[in-house]
Amino acid sequence: FGRIETKGSxxxxxxxxxxxxxxxxGNLKAILSYGSSxxxxxxxxxASSKEEGERIAKELIGLLEL
Structure with a gap:
């Protein structure tokens, strides 16, 4: 899955x-990083399956890239 970064990172x-x-x-595990934290x-x-969870993950990445 993709990584979302702010400008200047x-x-x-x-x-x-x-x-x-x-x-x-279908649940997601993620990492949120700020500097060294x-x-x-x-x-x-x-979601009821891994496939549905992957669709949710892709949609979430798309929303965060806006």
Whole structure:
């Protein structure tokens, strides 16, 4: 999945969001990074399968890229 970065983050600073995996129940695991700090995020979805979770992940990435 894609990584979302704010402008000016090439120097290692800025906000980054990356979906790292989708489990069998369609829930997402992501990492939110700001500078050298990282936060693991578990996103519980209404998806019933991994395939539905992957569609949700792609839609979420699309929304965050706006």
């Amino acid at each position: 090439r120097t290692g600073h800025g906000l980054r969001f990356k979906i790292t995996r989708v489990d069998e129940r 990282n936060q693991d995020i578990h996103i519980v979805t209404t």
